[in-house]
Amino acid sequence: MPDWSRIHQERRFSRWSLPLAFFSLLYGVGVRFRLKAYEKGIFRGKSLPGFVISVGNITSGGTGKTPAVAMLAKWALGEGHRVAILSKGYGGRYKQEVLEVSDGKHIYADSQMAGDEPFLLAREVSGSPVVISKNRYLAGMYAHKKFGSDFFILDDGFQHLGLERNLNLVLIDASEPFGNAHLLPWGPLREPLSQLERADAFILTRFSRGQSAKSNAKDHSTQRIVTFLKGKFPSIPIFCADHIPDKLVFPISGEVHTPGFLRGTRVLAFAGIAHPEQFQESLIELGADVVQFKGFRDHYPFDGDEIRELIRMKERIGARYLLTTEKDWMRIAPFAFTTAAPMHNDLAYLSVRFAFLPGQEGIFGIIRNGLSERRGLAGRA
Numbered sequence: 001m002p003d004w005s006r007i008h009q010e011r012r013f014s015r016w017s018l019p020l021a022f023f024s025l026l027y028g029v030g031v032r033f034r035l036k037a038y039e040k041g042i043f044r045g046k047s048l049p050g051f052v053i054s055v056g057n058i059t060s061g062g063t064g065k066t067p068a069v070a071m072l073a074k075w076a077l078g079e080g081h082r083v084a085i086l087s088k089g090y091g092g093r094y095k096q097e098v099l100e101v102s103d104g105k106h107i108y109a110d111s112q113m114a115g116d117e118p119f120l121l122a123r124e125v126s127g128s129p130v131v132i133s134k135n136r137y138l139a140g141m142y143a144h145k146k147f148g149s150d151f152f153i154l155d156d157g158f159q160h161l162g163l164e165r166n167l168n169l170v171l172i173d174a175s176e177p178f179g180n181a182h183l184l185p186w187g188p189l190r191e192p193l194s195q196l197e198r199a200d201a202f203i204l205t206r207f208s209r210g211q212s213a214k215s216n217a218k219d220h221s222t223q224r225i226v227t228f229l230k231g232k233f234p235s236i237p238i239f240c241a242d243h244i245p246d247k248l249v250f251p252i253s254g255e256v257h258t259p260g261f262l263r264g265t266r267v268l269a270f271a272g273i274a275h276p277e278q279f280q281e282s283l284i285e286l287g288a289d290v291v292q293f294k295g296f297r298d299h300y301p302f303d304g305d306e307i308r309e310l311i312r313m314k315e316r317i318g319a320r321y322l323l324t325t326e327k328d329w330m331r332i333a334p335f336a337f338t339t340a341a342p343m344h345n346d347l348a349y350l351s352v353r354f355a356f357l358p359g360q361e362g363i364f365g366i367i368r369n370g371l372s373e374r375r376g377l378a379g380r381a
Contacts, residue, residue, distance in 0.1 A: 056158025
């Protein structure tokens with residue numbers, strides 16, 4: 001499989017540039033036609049009976065939407081709202097028109113059926129149902145009718161124009177904002193950058209990493225993206241957030257440790273996410289001695305043989321632990337307990353949480369204002 005993460009960062013021409021540019025052109029024609037069709041009213045979005053927040057991005061993965069959705073859902077539940085998380089269920093094997101992953105108390109579908117993100121969200125956010133469908137309107141109506149939900153969070157919803165929303169929150173990775181700035185498949189952009197004008201707020205994720213010495217060597221990437229957004233979209237507020245290592249979980253034994261547990265420890269790590277190298281960098285920042293790292297494509301479908309081989313590799317190189325991301329563990333869990341071996345006790349995943357930087361809590365004021373505005377409109381109707 002091509003290393004799309006590398007290709008999408010490549011700014012020099014290569015032997016693949018011309019064919020990729022051709023398909024990127026075709027993709028762009030289709031995207032612009034679809035956008036224009038919604039703009040002219042040829043296609044129309046449907047409305048849910050409640051407040052709708054979309055959490056999305058303009059690039060293909062890698063901005064940390066799932067922890068952001070979990071954080072917003074927990075906040076909304078704490079505010080007393082009847083929350084439902086709606087997702088497409090990317091990578092899930094479900095065939096139903098609508099699948100109830102969780103009712104907020106019990107989980108009814110695993111990661112293979114529902115996809116990584118919905119299953120992780122169902123585990124992470126108690127009190128909020130998680131419902132998936134290719135048509136998010138159907139998922140929302142299901143949640144409204146069955147659970148009385150009236151506060152809907154769309155996971156990866158920026159491009160889902162078939163559903164109207166009250167707020168569009170667009171996440172942008174501060175360390176790798178737009179790659180080479182080309183449309184798919186030549187670059188990571190799902191839409192032209194001009195479509196960022198649809199956002200109600202920008203959230204720069206992994207902000208501290210974007211400020212790091214490594215990023216500064218990349219022409220001060222954080223300052224460049226802030227300058228770009230303020231110049232092109234001056235009326236749209238910008239907020240900054242980080243993905244903070246939260247805990248180290250050994251799922252087989254049930255042990256849980258703080259991330260500092262890894263300091264000075266030899267580990268073999270692997271990840272099948274959009275930018276696997278970011279996981280490696282996180283472990284190094286925690287003080288782990290990453291003696292070997294293996295990166296896989298996003299949503300990589302691990303099997304038991306591959307995990308056993310990674311365990312054997314860990315033994316050969318003298319690493320103490322085998323580490324992965326929580327999202328990757330969602331895909332490993334269904335078979336991990338059936339491949340019994342004592343070494344599985346050394347398999348752990350790193351859980352992260354999404355947090356706004358101090359002074360950036362104004363995003364919640366924007367949500368409250370949006371709720372008040374919607375109530376005011378409903379009262380005058």
